[in-house]
Amino acid sequence: METYNVNEMGAQNAVMNNLSTIITLSKLCKKVAFVKGNRAISKKNLSQKIASIKENGQLMPVIVVEGKAASDEGLVLVDCVTNVEIARNEVANYIVIIEGQHRYTAISMLQQEDIAKGTNYAPADIMVMYALNPKGKSVKKLISELNRTSIIWDGKDYVTGAALCNPTNELLEFAKELVDLKSIKAGDKLPNSGYPISSISKYLTFGSLLDKDKLAKCMDEGTECLPSANIPRAKKILETARKVGFKDNYLSHKYFIDWIIDECNVKGFEEVILLVEGLTYPVVEEIIKIKGDNSTAEIRKVVTKYYDNKEAA
Template structure:
C-alpha cells in the first residue's frame, strides 16, 4: 500500500525533489490565477497533488523536467525526484504565492499502471486538458504514430481538435478526447481516419483559403458531405477551381451563409 498524504516539506526532508513530466499539459496562466485565489483563501490546497516516483516515470518511458525552468532532468537522477502527474497548476500557483511547504499536500498514486496510462486517464476524468494539450501530448508520447503527428501539426497552427478530427475522419465526433488519451498511452485507436485524404483536402483548401479559415469547419463540413456522392478527390479538385471572387464572398459572408455559398459553388463546379 502506498503512503498516506504527505506535504512537500515531508518530501524535501526525505531527500526528494519535485519534477513535472514532459508532455503533460501546458501550465495555463488563467488556471494558475484561479488556483492562487483558492490557496490564498484557504491557506492550503484542498485537493492533494498526485505523484509517482520519478524512477517509475522514467522506467515507463517518460522524461522528467524541472517544474519552473522546464529543463530536462537526466534519467540517472530520476530517483531523486517525484513526478507530479495531477496538480501542476496547483503546485505552480503555490510556488508563485510562496505557500508554506507544510501546507501543500500530495500523495503517491495508488495505481501501479504505466505512468502514461495514468497521465492520460487523470487528465480525462479530472481537470481536462485543452485540445492543444491532447494533441501535443499524443505526439510526444506516441511520436511514431502518424495520426498523432498530424494532429499536432494542425494544433500548432491553431486548429481546434474538433476540426482536426473532422478533417482526419471526414465526419464529426470520431476523434475525441478518449482517442487522444489512448494515443498518449501509446495505444492504437480504431477511429476510421484517412490521412491521405486529409492531406489531399488541406492541399486543395490552402490554394484558396488560409488556415485560419480552414480551421473553422465551414469548408470541411461541405467537402466531406459532397465527397459521399462524388468522392473526395473530385470535390477537392473542384475546390481548387473556385473563383477568387467567390472565395472573397465566402470570407465576407455571415457565418450562417458561408456553407451555403461553398456548397452551391462546389456543386456547380462538379456539374460542369
C-alpha cells in the same frame, strides 16, 4: 491522512513506506518535472490558484510519481523550470507532477514575487504526496483518472491526454497540433480554443471515427484502438486551403471539411484539391460567410458559379 516531519535522509523511505504521507518538496531532494504534452497551463486557472493560495495557503498537496516510473512507460518528461526535455539517464533525479501543475506553478510564481517585492504570500515550501495506487495502475492511467476527476475534460483534453501517453504516434501528434492552434491575440485568425475533436476526426478519417471514447481508451491500452486515418490527406487539405486564404478560425468548423468530403464522394481527391487551389481570395471571402445546415450545398453553388464564369470568360 497524516503529515510527517521527516528528516532529509529519511524522507523518501518514509514516503514509500506510508503512501499517505504529505511531505515538503525540499525534503525529497529531487528536481521537478512535468509530463510533456500534459494539460497546458491555463491563465485563467493559474490566476484563480494564485488568488486562492494568497488568501488560504496551499490547501491540497501536489500529486507526484517517481521520474523513472513515468519514463519507463515511455512518457517524455520536461524540467518544469527550463522546459527542456530530460535525458533518460537523468530521470531518476526527478519527481513528476501528475496532478497539480497549476498549484505548483502558482506557488513558484508567488515565491518569486515574495523575493522580488518583500511580500509573504507563498508557502515556505510546497507540499507533495506520492500518488496512491491501490490497484497497481500504470502512471498513464493515473494521469488520465486524476485529470478527468479533478477538472471535467472537454474533447480537446482527451487529445492532449492521448498524445502525452503515446508521444510517438503520428495521428495523435497531428491531432494535438490542431488542438493547440489557439488564439493568443486579437486578429490572429486562430480558433478561440483550438480545433474540436469532431472537426479533427473529419479531416483525418472523413467521418466521426475518432472520438473521446477511443482517445480515453488509448491512454491506458495503447493506440491499437485508434481508427485508420489518412494524415497526408488531412495535411494536404489544410495546406491548400490556407494557401488560398482560408484561416484556421474558419477551417476548424465543419463547413469546409464537410464540403471537401462531399466533393470527394463524386470526384477524385486530387481533382478536389485542384478546385481549392484555383479559388481566388474574393471567392474564399464569400465561402467564409457560409454557415448553417445547408452549408455544403451553398459552398458548392459558389464554387460552381466561379468556375462556370471563369470558363465563360
